[in-house]
Amino acid sequence: MRAQHFCEQSLFFQSEEAASPWMALHPDAVLLSVEEAARLGYMVANL
Secondary structure, three states: OOHHHHHHOOOOOOOHHHHHHHHHHOOOOOOOOHHHHHHHHHHHHOO
Protein backbone atom coordinates (compact mmCIF):
# COMPACT_ATOMS: atom_id res chain seq x y z
CA MET A 1 0.00 0.00 0.00
CA ARG A 2 1.51 3.31 -1.02
CA ALA A 3 0.97 6.63 0.78
CA GLN A 4 -1.77 7.80 -1.58
CA HIS A 5 -3.77 4.64 -0.93
CA PHE A 6 -3.21 4.89 2.81
CA CYS A 7 -4.71 8.37 2.87
CA GLU A 8 -7.63 7.34 0.67
CA GLN A 9 -8.45 4.54 3.13
CA SER A 10 -8.20 6.76 6.23
CA LEU A 11 -11.07 8.39 8.06
CA PHE A 12 -10.72 10.98 10.79
CA PHE A 13 -13.06 11.24 13.77
CA GLN A 14 -13.10 13.89 16.48
CA SER A 15 -13.26 11.29 19.24
CA GLU A 16 -13.69 7.57 19.94
CA GLU A 17 -17.33 8.35 20.72
CA ALA A 18 -17.78 9.97 17.30
CA ALA A 19 -16.17 6.93 15.63
CA SER A 20 -18.32 4.44 17.53
CA PRO A 21 -21.29 4.21 15.08
CA TRP A 22 -18.98 3.76 12.09
CA MET A 23 -16.86 1.21 13.93
CA ALA A 24 -20.00 -0.78 14.78
CA LEU A 25 -20.71 -1.10 11.05
CA HIS A 26 -17.09 -2.00 10.24
CA PRO A 27 -15.95 -4.49 12.90
CA ASP A 28 -12.67 -5.26 11.10
CA ALA A 29 -11.62 -1.60 11.15
CA VAL A 30 -8.84 -0.37 13.40
CA LEU A 31 -9.12 2.86 15.35
CA LEU A 32 -5.80 4.68 15.76
CA SER A 33 -4.85 7.86 17.56
CA VAL A 34 -3.53 10.73 15.45
CA GLU A 35 -0.02 9.89 16.61
CA GLU A 36 -0.39 6.20 15.71
CA ALA A 37 -1.84 7.06 12.30
CA ALA A 38 1.00 9.49 11.62
CA ARG A 39 3.61 6.83 12.47
CA LEU A 40 1.86 4.24 10.32
CA GLY A 41 1.48 6.71 7.44
CA TYR A 42 5.18 7.53 7.65
CA MET A 43 6.07 3.85 7.57
CA VAL A 44 3.82 3.19 4.57
CA ALA A 45 5.23 6.21 2.70
CA ASN A 46 8.76 4.94 3.20
CA LEU A 47 8.26 1.36 1.98
